[in-house]
Amino acid sequence: MLEIKNLRVTVEEKPILKGIDLKVNAGELHAIMGPNGSGKSTLAHVIAGREIYEVAEGEITYNGKDLLDMDPDERALEGVFMSYQYPAVIPGVNLAYFMKAAANAVRKHRGEPEMDAVDFLSFIKEKLAEVEMDEAYLKRAVNDGFSGGEKKRNEILQMLTLDPSLAVLDETDSGLDIDAVRIVADGVNKFRRDDRAVVVITHYQRILQYMDPDVVHVLMDGRIIRSGGKNLAHELEEKGYSWLREEAAA
Amino acid sequence: MQHFEEQFAALSGTDHEPPSLQQLRQTAFDQFKEIGFPQQSWEAWRFTNLKSVERGRFRLAAAKDLPTISDEAAIGLQIPTLLFVNGHYQPNLSKAPAGVTVSTLLESYSEDAALVTNGYDAGRSPFAVLNTAMMNSGLHLRFTEEFSSDSAVRFLYLTTKLSEPIMNHPRLVVDLADGAQATIVEEYRGDGEQPYWNNALTVLRASTNSQLNHVRIQHEAASASNLGATFYQAPADSAIHGTYLSAGSALHRHDVNVVLSGEGADVTVNGLCLTRETEHADHNIIMDHVSEHVTSRMLFKYILADRSSGVFNGRAVVRQDAQKIDANQTNNNLLLSNDALMNSNPQLEIYADDVRCTHGSTTGQISDDALFYLRSRGLDTASAKALLINGFANEVVEEIKDDTVQAYARDILESWLEGVNRG
Ligand SMILES: Nc1ncnc2c1ncn2[C@@H]1O[C@H](COP(=O)(O)OP(=O)(O)OP(=O)(O)O)[C@@H](O)[C@H]1O
Ligand SMILES: [Mg+2]
Numbered sequence A: 001m002l003e004i005k006n007l008r009v010t011v012e013e014k015p016i017l018k019g020i021d022l023k024v025n026a027g028e029l030h031a032i033m034g035p036n037g038s039g040k041s042t043l044a045h046v047i048a049g050r051e052i053y054e055v056a057e058g059e060i061t062y063n064g065k066d067l068l069d070m071d072p073d074e075r076a077l078e079g080v081f082m083s084y085q086y087p088a089v090i091p092g093v094n095l096a097y098f099m100k101a102a103a104n105a106v107r108k109h110r111g112e113p114e115m116d117a118v119d120f121l122s123f124i125k126e127k128l129a130e131v132e133m134d135e136a137y138l139k140r141a142v143n144d145g146f147s148g149g150e151k152k153r154n155e156i157l158q159m160l161t162l163d164p165s166l167a168v169l170d171e172t173d174s175g176l177d178i179d180a181v182r183i184v185a186d187g188v189n190k191f192r193r194d195d196r197a198v199v200v201i202t203h204y205q206r207i208l209q210y211m212d213p214d215v216v217h218v219l220m221d222g223r224i225i226r227s228g229g230k231n232l233a234h235e236l237e238e239k240g241y242s243w244l245r246e247e248a249a250a
Numbered sequence B: 001m002q003h004f005e006e007q008f009a010a011l012s013g014t015d016h017e018p019p020s021l022q023q024l025r026q027t028a029f030d031q032f033k034e035i036g037f038p039q040q041s042w043e044a045w046r047f048t049n050l051k052s053v054e055r056g057r058f059r060l061a062a063a064k065d066l067p068t069i070s071d072e073a074a075i076g077l078q079i080p081t082l083l084f085v086n087g088h089y090q091p092n093l094s095k096a097p098a099g100v101t102v103s104t105l106l107e108s109y110s111e112d113a114a115l116v117t118n119g120y121d122a123g124r125s126p127f128a129v130l131n132t133a134m135m136n137s138g139l140h141l142r143f144t145e146e147f148s149s150d151s152a153v154r155f156l157y158l159t160t161k162l163s164e165p166i167m168n169h170p171r172l173v174v175d176l177a178d179g180a181q182a183t184i185v186e187e188y189r190g191d192g193e194q195p196y197w198n199n200a201l202t203v204l205r206a207s208t209n210s211q212l213n214h215v216r217i218q219h220e221a222a223s224a225s226n227l228g229a230t231f232y233q234a235p236a237d238s239a240i241h242g243t244y245l246s247a248g249s250a251l252h253r254h255d256v257n258v259v260l261s262g263e264g265a266d267v268t269v270n271g272l273c274l275t276r277e278t279e280h281a282d283h284n285i286i287m288d289h290v291s292e293h294v295t296s297r298m299l300f301k302y303i304l305a306d307r308s309s310g311v312f313n314g315r316a317v318v319r320q321d322a323q324k325i326d327a328n329q330t331n332n333n334l335l336l337s338n339d340a341l342m343n344s345n346p347q348l349e350i351y352a353d354d355v356r357c358t359h360g361s362t363t364g365q366i367s368d369d370a371l372f373y374l375r376s377r378g379l380d381t382a383s384a385k386a387l388l389i390n391g392f393a394n395e396v397v398e399e400i401k402d403d404t405v406q407a408y409a410r411d412i413l414e415s416w417l418e419g420v421n422r423g
Helices: A040-048 A072-077 A097-107 A119-130 A135-137 A148-162 A178-191 A205-209 A230-239 A244-248 B004-016 B019-035 B105-111 B126-134 B368-375 B383-398 B405-422
Strands: A002-011 A016-022 A029-033 A056-060 A080-083 A166-170 A197-201 A217-220 A225-228 B081-085 B101-106 B137-143 B155-160 B166-168 B170-176 B180-189 B196-205 B211-219 B225-234 B239-246 B250-259 B266-275 B281-291 B296-303 B310-318 B323-336 B343-348 B355-365
Touching: A002 A040, A016 A040, A016 A056, A016 A225, A029 A230, A040 A056, A040 A072, A040 A080, A040 A166, A072 A080, A072 A097, A072 B281, A072 B368, A080 A148, A080 B105, A097 A119, A097 A135, A097 A148, A119 A135, A119 A148, A119 B281, A148 A178, A148 B310, A166 A178, A178 A205, A178 A244, A205 A230, A217 A230, A217 A244, A217 B281, A225 A230, A230 A244, A244 B239, B004 B019, B019 B126, B081 B137, B101 B105, B105 B137, B105 B170, B126 B155, B126 B196, B126 B250, B137 B166, B137 B281, B155 B166, B155 B196, B170 B211, B180 B196, B196 B211, B211 B225, B211 B250, B211 B405, B225 B239, B225 B266, B239 B250, B239 B383, B250 B266, B266 B281, B266 B310, B266 B383, B266 B405, B281 B296, B281 B323, B296 B310, B296 B343, B296 B383, B310 B323, B310 B355, B323 B343, B323 B383, B343 B355, B368 B383, B383 B405
Parallel strands: A029 A197, A029 A217, A080 A166, A166 A197, B081 B155, B137 B170, B155 B180, B166 B196, B170 B196, B180 B211, B196 B225, B211 B239, B225 B250, B239 B266, B250 B281, B266 B296, B281 B310, B296 B323, B310 B343, B323 B355
Antiparallel strands: A002 A016, A002 A056, A217 A225, B101 B137
């Protein structure tokens, strides 16, 4: 579904990603771990299409199409979803209004009928229940005054509402209490299907316990320096990253 | 100035007004001549250029300027309306709901001159003084307790189909009886290419336990100049809630003077100001806390596109001995272009010590993070921007309490945005 080849990315002429290769097939869940500043969020943003990150080299194909050739909104409509490490605040725009606009943009793109206010409300209420969010959030401005954990839950709500094929979740488990981690993991598990793929960026193996990743990657200094099974996450949690760094240097 | 003298002479020559009114006009006109047009060296006018009205050779509207209005659609908002067309009152096309008495200025002046002339201090404002000299149309409205709190009445000042540049000096005077609750929409609207100038003066006098909702909508033609001075009297236990939407005219200046004169007075004034192309809009607000135990809020938001410019001067004055004041003043501005310019100057002038006053101002462009967030959820750039701009404007639009009027304001915002997007 997603294939990244030799991706090199710079920000303000500073190289951040230094040759990433990654292949994620439909049905799979990949985890990416790595130290602070190693380039994980950069990778997620490049997949979503953020313009400030400059792709110096390499390619990304999504379902056989050149992803880098598509605008961010086009990517979203084609089924690429990113959950933000730091979701933006949208003052004055209530969540219901925003979600209805986004859900209908996707439907329109797929040639499906758009939902009216009544249909949308019953639809979104179901999704809210899945992530155990109160209906009162619908009337609040998007992420405005939301706590860290509420913002992350809201990201998962959006994922479930927009029905994407590829979800890249950037530290969606950070800042969550123990119950919320389980709720988010349940949301992701419900979302998983043979025709969908998930990339989970995380610092903790805790969420991976609920999720059963197919592959765990370690991203360090702009490169994937190791890929392995679920056990790699345990190993990292115990030993930290330094042993990998030393091995890489050796 | 000679042009204005000619206009004034023409006005005096045709009038059948009481001598005391003629005298009032003459005194005001002499004062106007003495003050002159604002110079940019004057603090309150520093960023606003008035050459277009000074040199526009506008003549006072005459009977021949009145087109026939048969088209209800031109009237827009479907609420009881008192209609003026090109400076002429249209009683046959006007209606007022129960609980409000409508008189012409001349009728009220003849009853008691103070009804027309009290409740405001024009000070050294040349345009307020000029309005007194030349007031050529307007109404006096009296709201009683019978006026239903869910109804509203509109003063609509329509300018249309002109063949020459005209000016009008409308005056609207509003009185609320004790305990009355009134919603009044004051709207200036126009179209056409021909420049025109409206120099309005509005006096709103609340009473004890009365509640006034005042919505001022300015969407004049792009060729127009709209200057206005609004004076509020807020005595003890009165509540005034003013919301302004301006979305038109090449030049817009609105002076607002609020006097909170009795304990328990509570005043809110909010504004949403939309400018595009080379338009210029300027608000100058003075919130004067004369009495102790009063509260006030000011929230002004500007959205500036293209090469347009805006000025916000807000001044909260707390008089000596006016303790226990709660006053808040905010000005937030959104620039939609690199060439747009905003001058913001919120000020506090406090002579008492036991007060809680806050003020703040921000000016910025649409947040890239927010825009990207929306696009990454599938909204195209234009829709995403529109959503963010609407979100920014919402805080003010929501302040319009009457649903019908609020929807009308949203429509104006919507079509303004479409205009900006078309470029
Ligand atoms: N917009 C930007 N401008 C300048 N530098 C940036 C920008 N975005 C990222 N960087 C830099 O790129 C590097 C990688 O950042 P990135 O956010 O991708 O790291 P990360 O792996 O997600 O870290 P964390 O675990 O702390 O979230 C960092 O050194 C960061 O400072
Ligand atoms: Mg990160």
